[in-house]
Amino acid sequence: MREIEAVLPHRYPFLFIDRIEEVEAGKWARGIKNVTRNEWFFTGHFPDEPIMPGVLIVEALAQLSAFAVNSSRSSGGKGMIASIRGIKFMAPVVPGDQLMLVFEITSRKGPFMKGKGEASVDGKTVALVEEIVIVARTPNRDKQEDGDNEGTARYEQLD
Numbered sequence: 063m064r065e066i067e068a069v070l071p072h073r074y075p076f077l078f079i080d081r082i083e084e085v086e087a088g089k090w091a092r093g094i095k096n097v098t099r100n101e102w103f104f105t106g107h108f109p110d111e112p113i114m115p116g117v118l119i120v121e122a123l124a125q126l127s128a129f130a131v132n133s134s135r136s137s138g139g140k141g142m143i144a145s146i147r148g149i150k151f152m153a154p155v156v157p158g159d160q161l162m163l164v165f166e167i168t169s170r171k172g173p174f175m176k177g178k179g180e181a182s183v184d185g186k187t188v189a190l191v192e193e194i195v196i197v198a199r200t201p202n203r204d205k206q207e208d209g210d211n212e213g214t215a216r217y218e219q220l221d
Contacts (some may be wrong), residue, residue, distance in 0.1 A: 069128050072138055075102045078122035079163070082129055090166040091129035095122050099157035105194040110168065119144060119189045123179030127196050131175060139164035141196040150193025159183045165194075194207035 066079050083092040097114055124143050125179045127167035131141075155161055160183065175196045181189040 066124040093126045093163045095161040097159045116151045130165050140199045144197040150190045151189045
């Protein structure tokens with residue numbers, strides 16, 4: 063878990079990667095999310111029939127993208143989702159499932175990375191994301207004239 067936390071800024075309860083299985087730096091990564099009954103989101107989604115929210119499966123894939131970018135165990139940078147396209151959910155994810163996540167980088171330009179993701183349980187695809195675009199963020203050390211933004215994050219621009 064320390065290796066995951068060295069790469070991702072996320073912490074419980076919003077850390078959705080439990081283990082990194084395999085990485086080919088700059089190309090793809092495979093990881094696991096163990097879905098347990100005590101997950102915070104099951105208290106409201108849905109108490110009598112708990113189902114992992116699809117948006118959290120997509121978030122798990124986005125978190126996994128950090129490992130596809132760089133196999134280094136401490137990337138130091140942060141990324142944010144810029145866009146998501148072509149999401150399909152094929153089956154519910156329930157307590158006791160082990161979610162196998164795969165993220166593949168399809169292109170990169172400047173601070174933008176585009177990729178696709180797949181989530182499966184027991185070899186059966188439960189969610190597909192055709193396209194996730196992640197933008198790298200860096201601290202803005204430049205002061206504006208009024209000096210109000212020192213140390214705040216900003217989006218980098220395309221070349």
